Amino acid sequence: MFASPFPDVDIPEASVFDFLFADVDQDVLDHVALIDTVGGAQTTYGELIERVNASAGWLAARGIGAGDVVGLLAPNSSLFAVAFHGILRAGATATTINALFTAQDIAKQLTDATATMLITVSALLPQAREAARTVGITPENLVVLDGDGASATGHPNLDDLLAPGAPAPQVDFDPATHLAVLPYSSGTTGNPKGVMLTHRNLVANMAQIRLLFAMRSDDNVLAVLPFFHIYGMTVLLNAALQARATLVVMPRFDLxxxxxxxxxxxxTYGYIAPPVAVALAKHPLVDEYDTxxxxxxLSGAAPLDAELGAAVAERLDVRVLQGFGMSELSPVSHAMPVDGGQEHFGEVAPLxxxxxxxxxxxxKIVDPADGNEVAYPAEGLSEPGELWVKGPNVMVGYLGNEEATSATIDTDGFLHTGDLARVDHAGRVFIVDRLKELIKYKGYQVPPAELEALLLTHPAIIDAAVVGVTDVDGEEIPKAFVVRRSDADLTGDEVIDFVARQVAPHKKVRRVEFIDVIPKSASGKILRKDLRSPTA
Incomplete structure (x- = not known):
């Protein structure tokens, strides 16, 4: 077992709203909190707090409060920020929904979360209306933030929420047990599950990363990662506001x-996922802009290859960092300080x-074969094992799924991440791959992430994913899905040879398929289940 080398931080017994805004200085109220890149609207901290309080008052007047769940289906915008924090300010629980979901997907989450209200935007209204109808949410409980309003459409809009000016309710709850948010796990390895995160979970994670990420009030922070995903929710929507920075909000990524x-x-500051790093490292358009x-x-959500990160750092002359987390950890569990570790440890962590x-x-790092803890190394790297994490950011469990909860959080409070990792003598953690994603070729373990990182070093390859498929003999083999440059004359045999020259024999790619795009979740994780087939 090994502990964080950073000193413990104080975690106030406070709600998310109070932690963020209760002690806001008067001179901050006129500082811009959010800039919408679409439309150009600017929202100051004072305006944000007023709108959050007013929307919380409207929700309370509608009977929404502690014990109620409200669905929030919207891309990034200042409207999302108001609605999200309004829900939490009212004492209700927000279940944030992927903006790419179909009506069926939305209805499934609303049903599982027992949501009684849905808040959305006009662009997503068709699927939102269909989902609301399916689960029995009435038109007056389907809020369309940028719509024409209740009098014209039957659906309240933001003006309808703010106009009454009802005071925010007095809410009294235990932050350690009261659910703030109910995001759903990505479902890349199974059915999505509701992740129960309390106010204390979110407050704890903001406190844990505050000094590491060191955002400042003079930072203009790129907010392109989706707020509905826990990564964007914590490090952008919450942590950047806590730092009194300005969030420059983009509804989606377009290079x-x-x-x-x-x-x-x-x-000045950006949070990205590896697909964005690929574009920044390889696309010629980057050279036409002043960055x-x-x-x-800072890259997260999926493993960032060190060579790719270094290419971005050199091309943009910027510090590139990496962190690790998951929805169940609120989400950040591991990170590099903003200086890479120089001040704390006298050296920069390897990317x-x-x-x-x-x-x-x-x-803890635990051998999945025998359950024994892997020895901490005196030098170099430890043997690989499953990464276990214990701390105040660990979720309270999966909604309505005690079996999955007990399989994930043990009786000592350690969350079993499902990720294979190693630790070095300096306490730095290296993620190898998801345990469930490891390919077993003739008894050898083949990490897809290692092969994907190697493939991305090929100048003719724009993107790549590797999955295990079954060959005609019933053997699991590594298969690469490759997106090649439009002007490249690259063959499957050349890809196989490129990998074979640089890896051990058991790690060689055995099949190659060229495709137009690698399917990924909104947070940037490769959706391997969409690439797998029974035979190849």
Whole structure:
């Protein structure tokens, strides 16, 4: 077992709203909190707090409060921020829904979460209305934030929520047990499950990452990662507001718009996922923009290859960092400090690691074969094992699923991440791959992430994914799905040879298929289940 090397931080017994806004300085109220890149609207901290309080008052007047769940289906915008924090301010629980979901997907989550209200935007109204109808949510409980309002459509809009000016309710609950949010696990390895996160979970994680990420009030933070996903929810929507920074909000990732935003708004800090890093490292369009304002890019949601990260750092002259987390950990459990670790440890962490365990946490690395803890190394790297994490950011469980909860959180409070990891002598953690994603070829373990990172070093390959498929003899083999450059004349045999020259024989790619795009979740994780087939 090894503990975080960072000093424990104080975790106030406070709600998310109080932690963020109860002690806001008067001189902060006029500071811009959010800029919508679509439309250009700016929202100050004072305006944000007023709108959150007013929307909480409207919800309370409608009988929404402790014990109630409200669905929130919207892309990134200042409207999302108001609605999200309004729900929490009213004492209710927000279940955030993937903006790419179909009506069937939305209805499934609303049903599982027992949501009684749904808040959305006009662009998503067709699927939202169908889902609401399916689960029995009435038109007056389907809020369309940017719609024409209740008098015209039957659906309240943001103006309807704010107009009454009802005071925010007085709510009294235990932050350690009261559910703030109910995001759903991505479902990349199974059916999505409701992740129960309390106010204390979210407050704890903000406190744990505050000094590490070191966002400042003069930072313009790129907010392109979806707020509905726990990564964007915590490190952007919450932690950036806690730092009194300005969030430059993009509803979705588009490389041209992304680069435009950096240049126009002089963005200084960005949170990205590996697919964005691939574009920044390889696309010629990047050279046409002034990105000199950027000082930090932090990658998460999926493993970032060290060579890819280094290419981004060199091309943009920016510090590239990596972290690790999962919805069940609120989400950040490991991270590099903003200086890479120089001040704390006298050296910068290798980009192949995800940094150190965050404050107030302890870790174990456990051999999945025998359940024994892997020895902490005196030098170099430990043997691989499953990463276990214990701390105040660990979820309270999966909604209505005691079996899955007990299989994930043991009686000592350690959350079993399902990720294969190693630790070095300096306490830095290296993620190998998801345990369930490991390919077993003739008894040998083959980590897909290692092969994907190697494939991305090929100049003719834009993106890649590797999965295990079954060959005609019933043997599981590594198969690569490759997106090649449009002007590249690259064959499958050349891809196989490229990998074979650089890996052990059991890790060789045995099949190659060229496709137009690698399917990924909104947070940037490869959806391997969409690539697998019974035979190949």
């Amino acid at each position: 041209t718009a992304f680069l435009d935003t950096i240049q126009e708004h002089r963005a 000199s304002s950027l000082r930090v890019l 192949s690691s995800c940094g150190w365990p965050v404050a107030n946490t302890v870790n």
